[in-house]
Amino acid sequence: MKILLTGAAGFIGAHVARLLLERGDTVVGLDNLNPYYDPRLKKDRLATLAGHAGFRFEQMDVADRARMPALFARERFDQVVHLAAQAGVRHSLVDPHAYVDSNLVGFMNVLEGCRHHGVGHLVYASSSSVYGGNTEMPFSEHQGVDHPVSLYAATKKANELMAHTYSHLFSLPTTGLRFFTVYGPWGRPDMALFLFTRAILAGEPIQVFNHGRMVRDFTYIDDIAQGVVKTLDRPPAADPAYDRAQADPASSHAPYRVFNIGNHRPVPLMDFIAAIERHTGRTAFKQLRDIQPGDVPATYADVSELEAWTGFAPHTSIDDGIGRFVAWYRGYYGV
Template identity: 75%
Template sequence: MKVLITGAAGFIGMHVCQVLLARGDEVVGLDNLNDYYDPRLKEDRLARLAPHPRFRFIKLDVADRDAMERLFAAERFERVVHLAAQAGVRYSLQNPHAYVDSNLVGFMNVLEGCRHGGVRHLVYASSSSVYGGNTKMPFSEHDSVDHPVSIYAATKKANELMAHTYSHLYGLPTTGLRFFTVYGPWGRPDMALFLFTRAILEGRPIDVFNHGRMMRDFTYIDDIVEGVVRTLDRVAEPDPGFDALQPDPARSNAPYRVFNIGNHDPVELMAFIEAIEDAIGRKAEKNFLPLQDGDVPATYADTAELNAWTGFKPGTSVRDGVGQFVAWYRDYYRS
């Protein structure tokens, strides 16, 4: 297939590109290489993809309407994996306009490109953050997600609504994946694992929010990518049993689906830190702080729907995954 991957220089994007290229797909990678975090890391990710003869990179911002129109008209993609976004819950409190530009305007440009370009399936990144103030665990796609607690979460919920509209109006098959705390080699520097590892190795204290009383459904990158690719290959379909009198938020009479993609095994933050300490061989000095605005104390994915749809079943333990990350970090920053 000819596949467009937006956010190709990103953490998940690079890994998805590698898997699709390895199986023989033609991949066009798009990224604006912004400086939300060190662009050198993004450039080094791209350097791993550049040697593939079936890979092409285009530097482009998804918020650029005219350029996106030209791209879709020229390339005629068969499928799209939309991963480009302004990420980060905490940063959305500081710079909300960046999230509107990238996550709303950019997503609209992708939807329009898919609509007019005859794309057969759009898979896009949503987020576990859409569950916001929900406290029922595990988080289920069948539950309402109408109480976001950050602008980032609100934009991801908006993406799901926008996707449904295009599935309903134009028959565009769309599948949203609610990612749960993705980690692993080549990860983002603003994520806890990266921040903790760097601080411990440099002998600095780590900030532990909510006084350590946090749980996260940490999901290893290889498991995430397998789920993304399996989803890409299973085109969204209308649910023949959809009942408009009792509508299911995860289903529709349009070709629209939304799935959780997580490890289905939440880990306490202190246990996660202990796994990092063991992998490094050094204890962390901890600075305990209150819960931050926009954050939630726990996430826990019910992944039964994605398993039934694609056979997805994560298999990487946190200790193994953290060990892989620490080994990569030490190698990457050895100089």
């Protein structure tokens, strides 16, 4: 397959690219290398892919309305994995326009490219954030997700709606993947594991929000990458059992699906911190803070739909995953 992978220099994108290349696919990786966090980390991720003959990198912004159509017309991709986005719940309170440009305009450019150039399957990144104000656990794709609590979450919900429209109107097979708190080597510096590990090793205090009363379905990066690839290999078709009179958000009359990818093992934040302490051999100095705007106190994924669809479910334990991250962090930063 010839695959367009947007966000190729990103945390998830670089891992997905590696899996695709190792199995023999041709990957055109696209990224704008923006400075939301240190671009050096992004370039170093790309360097790990440079040795693969099937990989080619294009520095481009998905919001570019001139270059994106030209790319699709020139390359004639078989499939698209769209992971490029302006990430971060908290940053969406600071720079909301960046989320409109990347997550809405950019996604529209991807949909149009897929529509006009015969792409066989579009897999795109959604987020557990779409569950917003929901409190019924575990979160299921069969639940409504109509109460986002951040602009970031709203853009991801909008992506699902936009994808469904194109699946309905143009029979474009689309699959949205709701990622649950991804962590692991080469992770994002604005995420908790990265921030906590850096501070603990430097002997600095860590900020613990909601006074530590947070629970997250932390999901290891290798599990996420495998889930993306296995989902890519099974394009959705219209659900013949779909009942328009009792609409189920998890299925459709169109070739459209959404799936959770989570570890299905929610971990209290204080246990997460304790695991970092074990693997660093240091004690964290904790500063307890109120919950931040846009945050939710708990996430917990029901992954039964993903497992039934692909035969795969994430399995890496939090202790193993944090151990691998700390080892990578020490090696990468020499600490």
